């Protein structure tokens with residue numbers, strides 16, 4: 001695991017800066033690690049004994065056919081599955097040297113460190129400024145809110161388009177702009193990890209392409225973990241790719257080039273060449 005955080009820091013410390021990060025070089029450390037993770041919905045098993053280490057400040061793509069457990073795995077990382085009553089998680093998800101399922105972890109504090117962006121842009125019916133500032137208010141942020149809003153909108157490549165209309169409703173933006181607003185909202189609390197569940201699938205190709213470019217930029221500062229159905233997208237934007245297959249099995253996990261050019265597993269080759277799924 002990375003040494004950048006300790007147990008207590010899950011709740012208290014800021015993101016560690018690493019301005020010299022070079023994505024061609026090996027990652028500095030592990031951001032998130034699943035260890036023997038099993039997830040059940042009632043009697044149905046959705047994730048089956050998954051162990052994987054996700055590198056920090058890289059883009060990791062989770063791919064696989066519908067229903068193989070990609071979203072379930074993603075939601076385990078910041079305990080969004082807690083909201084689903086019949087969901088049961090066994091095994092560990094380590095973040096900052098700590099199992100996020102330990103009794104003393106505060107899920108709300110965890111979600112500030114591990115933000116999330118969903119398939120459908122879901123801005124609140126509030127102003128652009130208030131959408132971005134939302135997470136700051138919850139955490140009693142005592143810095144300059146307007147400055148953080150501006151930084152977050154710049155970080156989400158939206159500032160230039162909205163800087164003169166910060167008091168307009170977030171719902172008045174286009175779909176692609178709304179998704180970038182949601183990304184700004186996710187990065188405002190200064191997370192370490194951003195989870196993205198098919199963030200471009202509801203967008204037109206131009207808007208989707210802007211988000212892809214943005215993901216590339218975000219990986220300079222954050223660890224990005226993205227579920228995508230779009231294999232070209234995974235190949236374009238990710239450094240590492242994890243292939244899940246039916247039953248929640250992690251079949252292969254490697255550098256993205258290796259997965260797409262020379263996978264070890266026949267089942268993975270069949271999947272990425274479109275023989276099934």
Ligand SMILES: Nc1ncnc2c1ncn2[C@@H]1O[C@H](COP(=O)(O)OP(=O)(O)OP(=O)(O)O)[C@@H](O)[C@H]1O
Nearest residue numbers: 041046064065066067068069070071072073084086
């Ligand atoms: N809230 C839920 N309640 C019950 N079962 C669920 C729930 N969410 C997911 N499942 C089941 O868990 C399994 C994995 O679902 P999940 O959505 O994680 O897969 P996925 O790979 O993300 O699928 P997709 O690509 O279609 O979004 C499926 O069998 C699904 O029916």
